[in-house]
Amino acid sequence: MDEFSIAGQVVGGKFGDIIIRQKSGNDLEIGDLMVSEENGSFLILQVFSLEYGSQIQDRMQQMMSGVNLEQGSDAQFYEPEFVNYVLARIKPLARVYNENCEVKIPKSLPSFFNKLRLITKDDLKFLQKEKDSIFVGYIRSGSKVIKEAEVWLPAEDVFSHHVLIPATTGRGKSNLVKTILWHVLDSNKVGALVLDAHDEYFGRIGVGLKDHPRAKDNLVYYTPSNPPVGANRLTINLQSIRPEHFEGIVDFSDAQFQAIRTYHWKSKDGWLTTLMLTDPDSATDQIAASTMSVIQRKMRLILGLIKDEEGRLVSKHEVFDSATKGFTTVDDIVQDIEQGKVVILDTSRLGDEAELIVGNIIASKLFEKYKAYKAVGELARKPVVTVIIEEAPRVIGVDVLTRNNDNIYATIAKEGRKFKVGLMAITQLSSVIPRTILANMNTKIILGNEMKQEREAIIASASQDLSEDDRNIASLDKGEAIISSIFVPFAMPVKIPLFEDIVKEKSSKARPEKTKVF
Amino acid sequence: MLFAHLSDIHLGFQKHEALQKIEQTVFEKALDECISRKVDFILIPGDLFHVNIPEMRVQKFAFAKFRQVHEAGIPVYVVYGSHDFSPVSNSVIDLLVAIGYISKVTKVKDSEDGKIVLDFLVDEKTGVKIAGLSGLKVGRDREYYEKLDAAPLEAESGFKIFLFHGGISEMKTESGVDGDHMPLSLLPRNFDYYAGGHMHKWNHQKFDDHPNVVYPGTPFAGYHKDLEDNAKGEKRGFVLVEFEEKIKSVEFVEIKNTQYQIIEVDAENRVAESINKELQDKIRDIDPTQQVIIIKVYGEMTKGKTADVDIYAIRDELNEKGALVVNINKNQLTSKEYSITEARGENKEEIETNVFSENIGQLRYDHPELLGEQGIKLAKKLLHELGQSKLENEKKNEYIPRILGNAMGILGLDKDDS
Numbered sequence: 010m011d012e013f014s015i016a017g018q019v020v021g022g023k024f025g026d027i028i029i030r031q032k033s034g035n036d037l038e039i040g041d042l043m044v045s046e047e048n049g050s051f052l053i054l055q056v057f058s059l060e061y062g063s064q065i066q067d068r069m070q071q072m073m074s075g076v077n078l079e080q081g082s083d084a085q086f087y088e089p090e091f092v093n094y095v096l097a098r099i100k101p102l103a104r105v106y107n108e109n110c111e112v113k114i115p116k117s118l119p120s121f122f123n124k125l126r127l128i129t130k131d132d133l134k135f136l137q138k139e140k141d142s143i144f145v146g147y148i149r150s151g152s153k154v155i156k157e158a159e160v161w162l163p164a165e166d167v168f169s170h171h172v173l174i175p176a177t178t179g180r181g182k183s184n185l186v187k188t189i190l191w192h193v194l195d196s197n198k199v200g201a202l203v204l205d206a207h208d209e210y211f212g213r214i215g216v217g218l219k220d221h222p223r224a225k226d227n228l229v230y231y232t233p234s235n236p237p238v239g240a241n242r243l244t245i246n247l248q249s250i251r252p253e254h255f256e257g258i259v260d261f262s263d264a265q266f267q268a269i270r271t272y273h274w275k276s277k278d279g280w281l282t283t284l285m286l287t288d289p290d291s292a293t294d295q296i297a298a299s300t301m302s303v304i305q306r307k308m309r310l311i312l313g314l315i316k317d318e319e320g321r322l323v324s325k326h327e328v329f330d331s332a333t334k335g336f337t338t339v340d341d342i343v344q345d346i347e348q349g350k351v352v353i354l355d356t357s358r359l360g361d362e363a364e365l366i367v368g369n370i371i372a373s374k375l376f377e378k379y380k381a382y383k384a385v386g387e388l389a390r391k392p393v394v395t396v397i398i399e400e401a402p403r404v405i406g407v408d409v410l411t412r413n414n415d416n417i418y419a420t421i422a423k424e425g426r427k428f429k430v431g432l433m434a435i436t437q438l439s440s441v442i443p444r445t446i447l448a449n450m451n452t453k454i455i456l457g458n459e460m461k462q463e464r465e466a467i468i469a470s471a472s473q474d475l476s477e478d479d480r481n482i483a484s485l486d487k488g489e490a491i492i493s494s495i496f497v498p499f500a501m502p503v504k505i506p507l508f509e510d511i512v513k514e515k516s517s518k519a520r521p522e523k524t525k526v527f
Numbered sequence: 528m529l530f531a532h533l534s535d536i537h538l539g540f541q542k543h544e545a546l547q548k549i550e551q552t553v554f555e556k557a558l559d560e561c562i563s564r565k566v567d568f569i570l571i572p573g574d575l576f577h578v579n580i581p582e583m584r585v586q587k588f589a590f591a592k593f594r595q596v597h598e599a600g601i602p603v604y605v606v607y608g609s610h611d612f613s614p615v616s617n618s619v620i621d622l623l624v625a626i627g628y629i630s631k632v633t634k635v636k637d638s639e640d641g642k643i644v645l646d647f648l649v650d651e652k653t654g655v656k657i658a659g660l661s662g663l664k665v666g667r668d669r670e671y672y673e674k675l676d677a678a679p680l681e682a683e684s685g686f687k688i689f690l691f692h693g694g695i696s697e698m699k700t701e702s703g704v705d706g707d708h709m710p711l712s713l714l715p716r717n718f719d720y721y722a723g724g725h726m727h728k729w730n731h732q733k734f735d736d737h738p739n740v741v742y743p744g745t746p747f748a749g750y751h752k753d754l755e756d757n758a759k760g761e762k763r764g765f766v767l768v769e770f771e772e773k774i775k776s777v778e779f780v781e782i783k784n785t786q787y788q789i790i791e792v793d794a795e796n797r798v799a800e801s802i803n804k805e806l807q808d809k810i811r812d813i814d815p816t817q818q819v820i821i822i823k824v825y826g827e828m829t830k831g832k833t834a835d836v837d838i839y840a841i842r843d844e845l846n847e848k849g850a851l852v853v854n855i856n857k858n859q860l861t862s863k864e865y866s867i868t869e870a871r872g873e874n875k876e877e878i879e880t881n882v883f884s885e886n887i888g889q890l891r892y893d894h895p896e897l898l899g900e901q902g903i904k905l906a907k908k909l910l911h912e913l914g915q916s917k918l919e920n921e922k923k924n925e926y927i928p929r930i931l932g933n934a935m936g937i938l939g940l941d942k943d944d945s
Contacts, residue, residue, distance in 0.1 A: 234735070242710070525638070527633070527663070
């Protein structure tokens with residue numbers, strides 16, 4: 010190590026809380042990654058706290074400040090870089106062995122008085138892109154981005170073991186999801202169902218996933234109205250809906266659910282239409298008129314169903330159809346996902362519950378199919394699937410799960426891993442997701458969060474010890490993140506690139522050519 | 528004003544003489560109906576013929592009927608379908624165009640710079656503006672639509688019809704059918720009528736910017752499954768559309784084709800003996816005279832080979848009783864004991880080897896040459912031989928003995944060994 014690169018020196022502390030003195034001229038930041046070269050290996054350490062240190066007593070310093078401030082003089086310390094300095098508290102993240110680039114969890118301290126330097130790209134050679142992995146961002150040391158050190162995660166493992174993206178508004182969630190999906194589109198190894206509540210991923214206006222060079226083959230977009238050229242109309246026939254799709258999403262009483270099941274049992278596929286068009290006073294099986302009225306009212310509100318003057322059921326937002334459309338939409342979507350495509354559903358026109366029901370119908374079918382594939386030994390040939398859901402506590406929040414039965418999202422969170430179906434849950438409120446589910450989310454891409462309670466929930470369920478990272482998480486800027494996962498050797502600080510930059514860099518315009526038309 | 532819309536007639540598809548007659552009769556009836564109803568023009572968006580050059584018998588009756596239509600002063604507007612398409616204008620469609628019996632509507636103004644610009648064909652009598660694109664195999668025509676410059680087509684005023692041959696995702700009624708469907712959003716908007724071909728069932732739907740998207744379906748049968756659907760009550764025919772400045776009505780005109788009987792047996796968790804017995808019981812109750820009989824056996828048997836289900840004996844019996852045709856469908860019949868496990872590979876060769884390797888262990892024969900590595904090699908050779916196509920100018924009665932002889936040679940058998 011040359012003298013110029015030295016940034017500090019170990020002067021004390023204990024394991025997990027090592028104190029170094031910053032070399033003058035350096036400007037260490039919270040989150041900076043440092044390297045301590047040892048015999049045959051090196052330690053990667055991270056700054057988690059900074060404070061001042063001085064050889065001069067506090068009272069003396071305060072007096073000097075008084076002289077400066079009150080008498081207008083400009084008194085200086087003699088050889089200030091020796092007497093005043095910054096102490097950084099750092100923790101070891103990983104030990105990397107020089108010979109084979111093997112990364113292990115460190116179990117010892119760096120040598121006392123060892124000189125440390127800031128990390129460079131050469132120290133991160135172990136971060137190699139493996140086959141079928143997805144790009145998340147560049148390694149970040151404090152606010153410095155090491156563009157040569159790209160972080161790639163093993164797609165199948167990461168997606169099947171669920172991903173949690175906790176962040177508050179404006180910290181770059183959408184940018185992160187778009188970046189991940191952009192790389193998912195590179196191949197057919199991952200199928201994704203995206204419930205896009207803000208219609209922001211496809212790029213109907215401006216750049217979006219539609220600009221990916223392979224979007225034509227691997228991206229499918231469904232929207233309820235005015236689909237752009239090449240996109241599909243999101244129409245789901247009411248016959249695709251079954252009573253269980255409401256479980257864990259809509260609050261029906263036992264009597265109401267019983268009535269719903271009775272109609273399903275009696276009218277089979279056409280149950281919902283029959284139920285909605287039946288006069289409450291002439292309901293079957295002695296179902297109380299009041300019960301029928303409440304069910305019909307709830308269904309009307311949730312699914313936006315209204316009866317037209319010819320007595321037909323029509324959907325206000327055009328997503329549900331009671332007549333001849335949308336019979337195969339669910340199957341088509343499931344088939345596309347099974348082929349490793351990214352399917353975006355524009356649910357921006359739907360209410361909360363209707364959006365979740367649409368997702369529920371598709372995710373249930375997908376999950377059942379993957380379970381069946383496992384039973385017959387075909388699962389290995391299928392791509393891993395991820396279901397991306399925003400405001401995840403709506404379906405896996407503790408109040409929802411205690412109030413109702415499990416819905417498909419909770420089921421996937423609990424047992425989807427066995428069947429290669431995972432959840433990518435995006436939330437501002439991790440604290441309201443039960444610990445059992447949080448613990449199952451083995452990759453957390455933590456973006457900035459100013460709410461202490463939320464940070465605590467994230468830290469408590471992280472795959473690495475982040476107990477000293479509270480301030481670090483609080484200070485994460487837009488696009489900065491920490492990846493805590495069982496699939497990375499240590500909690501990795503990353504910088505997620507701007508999606509627009511990725512598009513600019515990677516998208517290619519096909520050269521226009523003559524087409525033979527017959 | 529009135530126009531007719533037919534599609535997916537698949538002339539030349541039927542191999543059985545009795546069905547060939549029905550195929551011809553239905554076609555002639557449909558066009559006779561058009562003449563008698565005095566339609567202003569006829570639209571046929573693809574798959575008029577099952578192949579680009581059908582046998583002479585088919586061409587003969589097709590030309591005769593189109594001449595009649597021509598002489599009645601009724602123009603016929605077509606696009607190629609995925610079956611009768613020819614990249615070098617070497618289809619009987621082109622012959623019909625050349626003599627003026629029918630007109631292809633695809634008029635390309637420009638196809639440079641990655642864009643396809645279409646022009647309208649204007650029907651002289653009615654002034655209707657017609658544009659369209661042909662269908663290619665396995666959805667390759669999707670590229671046309673992705674490159675289509677829709678704006679000028681959409682901006683054109685007047686009564687407009689668009690002819691296309693392809694499946695529309697939003698109009699699918701069954702899952703699991705072939706994947707070559709495209710979203711409706713690829714069709715140019717604001718036409719009064721979208722005359723579709725390719726989907727074999729009658730379907731008429733209305734969408735915001737696509738007010739009438741219509742598939743008349745096949746008038747008889749273009750796939751084996753169509754006969755099964757017919758037996759289950761699917762109505763066949765064509766569409767008559769009345770219009771002035773806008774569409775006034777879209778009427779489906781049914782053309783009866785023949786009588787059907789369908790015998791379905793669920794073989795799930797059963798053995799061949801009981802399946803055979805059920806088949807026997809079922810045919811005892813029917814009178815097959817002059818009827819098309821469809822026998823369908825599906826499901827997974829618990830043991831034995833699927834060949835143990837002796838449908839062929841049933842067929843003979845039904846034929847003896849005067850059935851017009853007996854069609855057998857065992858495609859969805861499998862056996863737990865002899866189920867084929869799929870296998871992956873990088874190329875065709877590797878996939879074949881892997882499939883044989885995965886499955887050969889199930890076989891129990893006294894002939895070691897049929898098992899293990901030897902068996903795999905033998906199976907691959909046999910597969911290769913049976914996959915040989917007919918040589919140029921080779922006749923069918925020369926082709927079959929050649930392939931049979933070679934296959935027997937691979938198996939080391941003489942004809943007498945049977």
